Amino acid sequence: GAVVSQHPSWVICKSGTSVKIECRSLDFQATTMFWYRQFPKQSLMLMATSNEGSKATYEQGVEKDKFLINHASLTLSTLTVTSAHPEDSSFYICSARDPDRDEQFFGPGTRLTVL
Amino acid sequence: GQQLNQSPQSMFIQEGEDVSMNCTSSSIFNTWLWYKQDPGEGPVLLIALYKAGELTSNGRLTAQFGITRKDSFLNISASIPSDVGIYFCAGQLRSSNTGKLIFGQGTTLQVKP
Secondary structure (H helix, E strand, C coil): CEEEEECEEEEECCCCCCCEEEECCCCCCCCCEEEECCCCCCEEEEEEEEECCCCCCCCCCCCCEEEEHHHHEECCCEEECCCHHHHHHHHEEEEECCCCEEEEEEEEEEEEEEE | CCCCCCCCEEEEEECCCEEEEECCCCCCCCEEEEEEEEECCCCCCEEEEECCCCEECCCEEEEECCCCEEEEEEEEECCCCCEEEEEEEEEEEEECCCCCEEEEECEEEEECC
């Protein structure tokens, strides 16, 4: 199956700092990537849809100025959590859509802990 | 927002037993997907369903796309300890052209050897 990677796999940062998470599709080109957030014992909640070469589409209630998304190439999308606070601590998961197979493949997730 | 109602929330079964879980929605979906998530990892696709009434198997797993397009179930037969994890249903709305998925709340499965 297709492979989607995320980096870093975990990160601990101080409150007020910014953290960048990368999502890469390794063996296909993804015009669309998705960013999810998952709190403990909860489901995946879609944060935004990342479109290559255009602005991301954010879900209701997600602050676009706080969660900056850049999809500069067909294999890379980045999520930057700006001025992180403890309540931003969560498991962030990306997925990439392979248009040829019309299927989404999920990354392994990034555990963010804000102290 | 759109929601998928997934049940049961959790199950604790004996190894060898069969398991069934389902998802329902008030909206019509084009695609139903079933994922398994292990702790600290991303979801892995188990079964994808694309047509109403479709019944698909993947080893000991069987899933069906409801005739009304508003529900789906997943069955696991003869459970084994490695089936432990969280199972999520996900659907793609008929009105969506972006591939956006909506996830159910998840079913946590525990298997006693």
